[in-house]
Each structure stands twice: as C-alpha cells, then as structure tokens.
Amino acid sequence: MVGIVSYGAYIPYYRLxxxxxxxxxxxxxxxxxxxxxxxxxDSITMAVAAALDAAVGCDxxxxxALYFASASSPYQEKQAATQIVAALDVNQNLxxxxxxxxxxxxxxxxxxxxDAVKAGGGQVMVTMSDCRLGAADGKFESDLxxxxxxxxxxDENLLAELNGSxxxxxDVVDQWRADDDVYVRDWxxxxxxxxxxxxxxxxxxxxxxxxxxxxxxxxxxVVLYGHDEKTRSGLAAxxxxxxxxxxxxxxxxxxxxxxxxxxxxxxxxxxxxxPGDKILVVTYxxxxxxxxxxxxxxxxxxxxxxxxxxxxxxKDEELxxxxxxxxxxxxxxxxxxxxxxxxxxxxxxxxxYKKNNNLYGCRCxxxxxxxxxxxxxxxxxxxxxKMEPYCFLDKQGKIRTFTIDGLSLSLDSPNxxxxxxxxxxGKLMTYLVDCKKEDVYVGMPVRPTFRKMFEANGVxxxxxxxxxxxxxxx
Numbered sequence: 001m002v003g004i005v006s007y008g009a010y011i012p013y014y015r016l017x018x019x020x021x022x023x024x025x026x027x028x029x030x031x032x033x034x035x036x037x038x039x040x041x042d043s044i045t046m047a048v049a050a051a052l053d054a055a056v057g058c059d060x061x062x063x064x065a066l067y068f069a070s071a072s073s074p075y076q077e078k079q080a081a082t083q084i085v086a087a088l089d090v091n092q093n094l095x096x097x098x099x100x101x102x103x104x105x106x107x108x109x110x111x112x113x114x115d116a117v118k119a120g121g122g123q124v125m126v127t128m129s130d131c132r133l134g135a136a137d138g139k140f141e142s143d144l145x146x147x148x149x150x151x152x153x154x155d156e157n158l159l160a161e162l163n164g165s166x167x168x169x170x171d172v173v174d175q176w177r178a179d180d181d182v183y184v185r186d187w188x189x190x191x192x193x194x195x196x197x198x199x200x201x202x203x204x205x206x207x208x209x210x211x212x213x214x215x216x217x218x219x220x221x222v223v224l225y226g227h228d229e230k231t232r233s234g235l236a237a238x239x240x241x242x243x244x245x246x247x248x249x250x251x252x253x254x255x256x257x258x259x260x261x262x263x264x265x266x267x268x269x270x271x272x273x274x275p276g277d278k279i280l281v282v283t284y285x286x287x288x289x290x291x292x293x294x295x296x297x298x299x300x301x302x303x304x305x306x307x308x309x310x311x312x313x314x315k316d317e318e319l320x321x322x323x324x325x326x327x328x329x330x331x332x333x334x335x336x337x338x339x340x341x342x343x344x345x346x347x348x349x350x351x352x353y354k355k356n357n358n359l360y361g362c363r364c365x366x367x368x369x370x371x372x373x374x375x376x377x378x379x380x381x382x383x384x385x386k387m388e389p390y391c392f393l394d395k396q397g398k399i400r401t402f403t404i405d406g407l408s409l410s411l412d413s414p415n416x417x418x419x420x421x422x423x424x425x426g427k428l429m430t431y432l433v434d435c436k437k438e439d440v441y442v443g444m445p446v447r448p449t450f451r452k453m454f455e456a457n458g459v460x461x462x463x464x465x466x467x468x469x470x471x472x473x474x
Contacts, residue, residue: 002114003161003293005123005152007304008053009267010046011254011311012037013434013467016319018142024321025137034145034255036319037131038433039327039411040451043070044080045462046148046260047127048087048450053305054125054150060088063152064122065095067113069105069259071177072131073098074460083462084127086357087450089391103175103225104285106149106259111289113153114162123154130258135183136330143228144184145255149263159302160270160279160293166208169287172196175227186227193231197284198238204288205239205280212292216240219292220277223247223265225284227256253312268308273299316436327411338409349461354389359448359464361426362387370426392448396423397466399444404437409454416440420466434467445469 014037018030037046047068066088068081081096099105099112106128113124129148134140174196175186186192201224209215222241226232229251236246247265249256257264262283269279277295282288325331352373354360361372369380370390377384397420406414416432418440432440433451446466453463 001158001161002117002153002155003158003296004270005154005157005159006054006056006058006302007152007159007267007270008050008056008150009264009304009306009308009311010049010053010129010148011035011264011308011315012041012046012146013314013316014038014319015254015315015317016321016324017317020319020321021142030142032252032255033317034142035147035253035257035315036324036327037146038451040433040453040465041131041146042074042452042460043072043129043131043148044068044074044083044460045450045452046131046146047080047129047150048084050129050148050150051084051088051125051127052450054152055088056305058123058152060090062123063090063094063125064120065097065113065116065124066090067097067099067109067124067126069099069109069126069128070130071101071103071105071258072129072133073100076179081127083357086353087462089354089358089393102285103258104283104287104289106263107281107283107289107291110151110153110291111165111167117153117155121155123152126151126153128259128263130260132177132184132258133182133328133330136325138183140184140186143251143256145251145257147254147257147260147264149260149267151263151266157298158296159298160273160295163278163292163294164208164212165289165291166204166211167287167289168200168204168207170196170200172200172286174286189227192227197226197231198235200288201235201282201284201290202239204290205282208280208290208292214278214292216245218278219245219280220295221245221247221269221273221279223262223269223279223281224249225262225265225282250308250312264308267304270295270299271304271307271309275299316434323412336407336409336413338407346459356463358391359393359428360389360391363390363425368425370422370424372426372428390426392422392426392428393464395426396469397421397428397446397448398423399432399440399442399446400427401442402432402440418446418466420446428464430463431465432467433465439468 015033022029099109127150273295362374363370364378366383367381402418447469448464
C-alpha cells in the first residue's frame with residue numbers, strides 16, 4: 001500500500017493583473033491575474049518553499065529519494081534536486097533525480113517515486129515547480145503563472161492511498177520550447193484540444209476507472225489539468241463529471257502554473273478532503289497520467305503548514321508591468337552605478353555548505369550563546385573552540401533594526417535590509433522580501449525563505465532571506 005504521506009504548496013506573493021498587461025498595449029482588459037515569482041525566485045526556490053512545508057512533521061532522514069519535476073529548471077546541465085536536498089538539511093545518502101522537458105514531469109516523478117517505495121520501502125519526496133515565460137504581448141504572457149507543490153510519498157501513515165494508475169504516451173507536438181527558446185510556443189489551439197488533449201485524456205480516464213471498476217459518480221473530486229479553464233471544464237463534463245466534482249484550476253487567480261498546476265489542485269483537494277473520498281488526478285503532456293487516490297482517516301487530524309486558500313489570499317496585486325518585465329529580464333534597463341558583481345566563489349560557498357544551505361551557526365557549550373555565522377571564539381564568555389553546530393532555520397525571529405537600501409545592486413531597488421534576532425539568541429543580517437517598505441517595523445516576526453542572492457557566470461548563488469510571518473500565524 002503506497003500513497004501520499006504529506007504535502008506542501010507555494011504561490012508567490014506578487015500578482016500581475018491581465019488588465020495591467022492589456023493597458024500597456026492598448027487592448028481590451030482581460031479578467032484575472034497571474035502569480036509572478038519575485039526577482040530572487042526561480043523554480044528551485046519555489047520547490048524548496050513547498051518542500052519545507054511538506055516536510056513538517058516528517059522524519060527527513062527517512063527519505064530515500066528526492067525528485068524535482070519542472071519544465072523550467074534554471075540549469076541546462078546541473079541537477080536541481082541536489083540543491084533542494086541541501087536546503088532541507090536531509091541525509092545525503094539518498095537518490096536524487098530531475099524530471100524535465102514536459103508538463104507531465106510531475107506525475108511521472110510521482111509514479112516513479114511510488115514504484116521506488118513499493119520496491120524498497122521508506123519515503124520519497126517529489127517537488128513540482130514551474131516558472132515558464134511567455135513572450136510580451138502574447139497569450140502566454142497573460143496565462144502562465146509561477147508556483148510549486150511538494151508531496152512526501154510512502155507506505156505508512158498515509159493521508160491518501162493510491163488505488164491504481166494508467167499512463168498513455170504519444171509523441172505529439174502541442175506546446176514546446178526548443179533548447180535555444182526563451183518563450184513557450186504552441187500550435188493551433190483547436191487542433192491541440194480536439195486531436196491531442198481530448199482523445200488522450202479520455203482514453204486514460206476511462207482506462208483507470210475501468211481498471212478499478214469505478215464510474216464518474218464514484219469520484220469525489222477530479223484534479224484535471226488543461227491548458228486553459230474552458231478546455232478542461234468542457235472535457236470534464238463530457239466525461240460525466242459534475243461541476244462540483246471538478247477542483248478549481250485557479251487559472252483566473254494565478255494562471256496556468258505548468259507542472260505545479262496539478263500539484264496545487266491536488267493540495268487544494270486534500271485541504272478539504274474527508275476519509276473515504278476518492279480523488280482522480282489527471283495530467284497531460286505528450287500523453288496522459290491518470291491516478292486514483294482514496295483519502296484515509298488521517299485526513300481528520302492532518303493539517304498542512306499552509307493551505308492553498310491561505311496562499312491565494314496572501315498577495316500583492318499591484319505589480320506594475322514595467323517592473324514585471326525587468327524582473328523577468330525581458331527589457332534592457334540602465335544598470336545601477338555600482339561595481340560589477342564578482343562571480344560566485346564556489347570553493348568558499350562549498351566550504352560553508354551548512355551555513356549557506358541550512359542557516360547553521362554555532363552555540364557555545366560553555367555559556368550557551370548562539371551566534372551566526374559560526375566562529376571559534378564565543379562573543380560572550382570568550383571560550384575558544386568550545387562551539388557546537390546550531391541551526392537557526394526553525395527558530396522564531398523578529399526584526400531588531402532595519403534600513404531601506406537604495407544603493408545595492410538589485411532588480412527591485414530599494415531593498416529592505418534587516419537585522420533579526422532569533423528566539424534563544426543569535427542575530428542575522430539579511431533582506432526582507434514580500435513586504436512593502438511602509439509595512440516593516442521593529443519587532444515584526446519573520447521566517448526564513450530560500451532565495452537567489454545573485455547570478456554570475458551562469459551560477460545561481462542562493463541564501464536565506466526573510467518574509468513576514470504573520471500570514472502563517474493568522
């Protein structure tokens with residue numbers, strides 16, 4: 001018996017309204033908005049955010065593997081899953097893998113993970129994250145959003161048990177992005193929907209329901225991917241599902257989030273699931289994967305770190321179009337009058353592996369004083385080499401002081417530079433993000449978030465910034 005043990009979701013704080021895009025080109029305003037990753041976010045940082053929530057309450061050292069599924073990894077040649085392992089501070093004796101180049105990467109990773117659990121037991125984490133880009137003044141610019149989801153899969157203490165699955169594979173050209181393409185391309189929508197999407201999804205859904213001797217009426221919730229809301233809702237009706245059975249796609253609120261879309265819908269269904277509910281999950285991309293889960297009694301007591309509803313509500317919808325173009329690198333801007341960024345000092349970054357990836361400082365074994373970054377001499381009792389590793393990542397933090405910095409190199413100047421003090425001692429200087437400068441105050445509770453610090457020579461350098469913690473505590 002295998003299935004879902006826990007889950008986590010992540011939706012960026014910023015939203016770009018379709019009306020804002022339309023206004024820039026003098027067109028009729030469309031309805032809705034899309035979620036936009038901040039200039040220091042990418043598919044890896046969003047996957048880390050979702051993974052941290054999915055890992056709450058789980059034994060991270062029990063993980064046997066971790067998979068990253070995305071059609072928009074920041075690297076062409078470097079595994080992204082290893083960076084997520086580093087940020088989670090888990091046992092390094094595990095298997096990692098990237099599933100890429102398709103919108104079906106997320107379900108492919110889930111099925112591979114469950115096969116691995118069946119074969120060897122233990123738990124496998126699957127992260128799904130996408131940050132795809134559409135060309136300016138095109139439909140993809142309005143329709144594609146950014147988000148992530150993560151699931152811990154195992155064979156014990158299940159939240160939802162996998163009953164069966166069917167995969168249909170066919171080499172079709174629907175949406176694609178060549179190796180030298182920055183933006184997503186597609187073919188005629190009518191051709192794609194009538195000749196590719198509809199027959200492939202129909203075949204997979206009928207096959208999995210037949211395999212389990214189920215009808216459409218037996219399914220409580222349907223998690224159905226589609227390139228757009230009209231297409232997926234129309235096919236759901238043709239397959240015999242009622243509107244109340246179909247989980248909201250959230251396309252109008254955050255856009256089509258690629259591999260994360262199905263994951264977010266599944267998280268949303270699990271947020272409200274009751275024991276005995278049957279959830280049909282259907283993905284699409286060069287074929288179709290269909291899975292049926294049955295929710296267990298654990299649903300009565302399980303509470304996610306953040307529900308999808310809460311993530312949807314925590315937002316800033318006033319993102320200017322020019323700032324969006326700047327964040328995404330779609331417009332050339334005059335550089336700041338600052339020295340060019342030096343390339344990443346990779347040996348130094350590696351030597352400080354635990355500090356950079358897991359926010360490890362140290363604590364004096366003589367007097368208990370905690371400090372960051374780690375050092376040999378205690379700042380309080382002056383003991384030498386009496387330090388032990390100490391992780392600040394799970395400690396409560398509050399802003400001790402802050403300044404508005406308009407001189408540092410940034411795609412979103414000015415920045416909010418803060419000094420925070422951790423519960424139990426220790427201070428950290430870093431940046432506060434996802435917060436308006438007029439809302440920051442001394443004493444504000446904050447929590448760490450894994451973000452890009454800078455990019456040089458094609459290398460992404462990541463570290464921990466902080467975001468307001470109020471939305472977690474509310």
